[in-house]
Amino acid sequence: LLTTGELARQCETTVRTVRFYEEEGLIEPVARSEGGHRMFTRAQQQKLQLIMDLREAGLSLDQIKALFELKSRCTSAPQAAQQMTRALEAQIASLQRKIAVLRRLRDELASMVSAIRACHTCERPQFHDRCQTCEVMHRNDLPRAARLLWSSRE
Amino acid sequence: LLTTGELARQCETTVRTVRFYEEEGLIEPVARSEGGHRMFTRAQQQKLQLIMDLREAGLSLDQIKALFELKSRCTSAPQAAQQMTRALEAQIASLQRKIAVLRRLRDELASMVSAIRACHTCERPQFHDRCQTCEVMHRNDLPRAARLLWSSRE
């Protein structure tokens, strides 16, 4: 059995979050100790880990709760299977879009890092203004991030 | 020039968010019309789009603001280049981790969809309880999500 702190550490979150999710009805300790300390099982750790992953995917606590309650709210297996499949496929599509955005951004930031490699040895005075006339900032494949975070003046 | 609503639509966000980001000092309209309507340029649309992407990557508004102000807070190009590179590489590493989590989750949900394909034609009564004795739920490669969202009883 795990304490609140152990559970939080395993799932890379905080004790406050564990307690908050309990208040919200997402997780529940199997028991309390004499002194009122929460006790969790490994199964609950798995559940919390899935909850954390779904949060990172951008689902609200209400959406996550709905997913966990979906099956028990259905009256037949085919109905439950259909609703769950619909819900999961919507989330898969949303994850696909999110992954694409993050990959693009990662690549953009990486190419900005290499674009400004030349600036590490730049000796121009008043470099803020001079960047606009510098050939480093005029590569035709200069990423958006470099234009916005580097070449423009604030 | 773009109005608040046009800018919001282009960046797939809300007018409230545009106004809030202005309050927070992240973006600023180039001008106001006679009647007080905000006017934005395409350059500001680019900036807002980058802000939205960085938000999706998990950065706070303060972190984003710091990135936009980083260069102007430096006194030499090499110093700015070093600090920007550090900041970007930290974000790239964070994006890498996030992408990995989301890809794993996407694959997990996808394999759950195929795992419960058999359930669409399941005719067992009291299917909530029966799932635990059903061979569909005893595949040795059953994903975590399927165990937690399907085979366990609430």
Add this chain to the structure above:
DNA sequence: TTGCTCCTCACGTCACGTGAGGTGGC
């Protein structure tokens, strides 16, 4: 002139963070 969009307050909400003050357990 109608209808859609814009404006400024200002309070509400979601998902926690952060002490304050007190107790449990190896």
Add this chain to the structure above:
DNA sequence: TTGCTCCTCACGTCACGTGAGGTGGC
């Protein structure tokens, strides 16, 4: 016994959402 962890309020914060009441512009 000391120190770290746990507990319960309860107020604070971040990033907006959501009306309320009024005006602008094709």
